[in-house]
Amino acid sequence: MNLHFICNGQAVQIDVEPNARAIDVLRDVLGLTGTKEGCGRGECGACTVLLDGKPVNSCMVLAGKLEGRTVLTIEGVAGADGSLHPIQEAFLDVGAVQCGFCTPGMVLSTKALLDENDSPTIDEIEDALSGNLCRCTGYGKIVDGVLEASERLAQGTQEHGAKP
Amino acid sequence: MNVIGKKVRKVDGQELITGRAKFAGDYRFPGMVYGSVKRAGVPAGRITKIDADAARQLPGVVDVLTAADIPGPNLIGVLPPFDQPLLASDEIRYDGESVVLVIAESAEIARRAAEKVSVTINPYDPILTVDDALAPDARKIHETGNVTFTKKLIKGDAAAAFEGADVIVEGVYETSNQDHAYLEPETVCAVPGRRITLYASCQSPFHIRGHVAANLNLPASSVKVVQASTGGSFGGKDDVATEIGALACIAALRLNRPVMIAHERAESMIGSNLRHAARIRCKTGATKDGKIVARDVNVLLDGGAYASESPFVTMKTLIHAAGPYTIENLFVESTTVYTNKTYCGAFRGFGVPQVTFASESQIDELADKLGMDRLEIRRLNGLKAGDANATGQVYQQSVGLQETITKIAESVETSAPTTEDDRYLYGTGYACVAQGISNGAEGVDVTGASVQMSQDGSVLVGIGLTELGQGSRTVWAQLASAILGVSLDRVSVRLVDTDGVHDSGPTVASRSTTVGGMAVLKAAEEVKKSLVTMAGLMMKTDAENIELRDGFAILKMDDNARIPIPDVATAAYWTGFPLMNLAFSKAPDADYDHDTHQGDVYIAYNYGTHRMDVRVDKLTGQVKVLNHLAAHDVGKVINPLGLEGQIEGASLIGFGFAHMEKIRYRDGIIQNANFADYALPSIKDRIPTATIPVEDHNPTGPFGAKGAGEPPVAAAGAVFANAVSDAVGVRFERLPITREDIVEAIERGNHD
Structure with missing residues (x-):
């Protein structure tokens, strides 16, 4: 089947098998291997991408569902010039990354949260990231990373005078 | 700027945070095909027939391999004689046993084809408990019998010393199998050529190279193993990476096509090693003033179908059964047995979490029986510099246990509400741990590391130990940066490639910072010699008057006399002073009696004391951890951010071990091989771990440092058990202590 969607700001037109999963289209057709597969059952969140701004487990989404929609993967989070997004900077500064396999999904779930809610409470952070498992960090530094990112984004917004 | 002891970002963080880091599953090669195995599906039996015709006929299937297709001995393992086949040829010893490998044009086709392979197995009654395995008339799982490994530690005369004890506590403590549950399932990718290259998510590439080559029946030099970015390991990506790595290489050479094998989550849980379940009988005797005089411990480990790391885990339990205490009379017997279950091996902590749970439970029981303060009894018996530990080894330095106890004691504040409240029970627990650092x-225990400087002053470190998320690469880069006076962003650490770095032994035993770091330090010191000698010539002074700092060679007595390091490096190169060095760090030969397990074992121990305050919901059994303090003697903190990450992460693994995680078997088949049914801690289960570093300089580590990756697992597990036992008023003797266990214990208490 023919599929059109916007991926990381670029229009994509591809031919895919009707039963293909979104994660396979991203990784195998588009070469966006930053999206990780940890369980294949929607239980770990490593494959999280944003679909029209909302986090989804791309292993549980059929490729056909991407038609006409907008997808953001980890490759589209940093600026085109390679500058890191404030969430990425914050995660690195507080030590929220260890092995890095859950990291792309964590960053995207965090982005979805902070795009909606610029000063989340701890409970709201827990709710937003409860579908993203991590075995390395114990999660404390991931929560720190989200809080730090929200502060930096707030400062950035002040500096630039308007909400993005 | 000297970066030792400074909070620094992970040197490999940029690739990871942007998704550019290449994990094994991210490799793509033209013509690549995919492998999937057919597993036994029954825990014990004998193969009578394999019929793969239906699989072969599936469009897209390119090859089907059985044991007969393996050129080499079809054996892997850790300690010879190896006992684990890549593909079973006759005996089936556990449910997840690989029998047939199917290769196809896609992973999906390979999986479907593997399901179509018919393996007829004449089943045996599976042996599923250690008692059944040790029964006199038990069927032998291996020709050698059902005892994998058994050892004794004998210090003093425990039996006699119990006579002089005023109080004795006795108990039997049990722990369950735990899965590593790293987020990245095991994955390898083999690329054929004149030499074969294996890209692997793995922990010990040289170990894998040896086994791959042996099973290909080729010399080691014909195989190159490249460690891909590895999505967690915790001890788990040794055996299984060897198994699928060898299979992928064998298939790749047969087909002359790249072969990827990527486990699904269920395979990762069923078909790769777990933490040993344990049953520990422990008896401890003390005088009425609280001094422990004797301990007798019997450790039985359920090792599952194959030996894997069991011999070493067995030994680790012997050495650590006394905990961090001076006990003059000690008898420990530790035995691992084969059962028809998933094999057990290395998992962060390596036997120490199991025995620490038993030991720390007994320390609390002793304190209660004697009416002593639970922290005070630990201080009274805790090791100090100059004391002989369980193996009789005496350290004159870097025994920081007492300081960790002091830090915890100072932290004490009342976190439980003073008013009684009907819904909740509050409790506080303490636990101490000691864990050996190095293979010992x-x-x-040899590590080779190279350090080289380019003429532009940038530095490349090469070492055969692996980055698995723990931050070792950052530590090694910090060491090179500190010695060579260049900023951290000028230092890179090579990916591990068995062609490009020296064999450094396995990445285990919390040895990367200590043993690995010493090799990096030595190599950097040699490169520094060239630089200061050159700078001395340039400034017409002796080399000892030069220091390397802030990117310059600087005259010590005159800060303004300085030459940029790239200029010095360039001049050194043209003068013929070497800018690359390969150095070795070798732990001293152990003076050790393997019959009594007395002597010098490890180059250092990490010591720790934890405190945990909990609130237990009487109705639901839910435990809220209000406070968790983890004080560890790490010698010297190299990267505080990395240290906190290690202690926080290890603590949650310990918490999972003690409260949530359990592999559930029914008739030898794992029932919960997925994240919906296996209770892996989520962000909502996290505990508020606060790291308290104690720095008792370790002479055997770089800048005095020692490892920290494993010890918090044991301490966090034990402290949880003690805190919950304190809250509920019942001593729990089995891990995990689940909500159901807690509710049941409370109800039982109410009825008594």
């Missing part, structure tokens, strides 16, 4: 007497 368990095996050879």
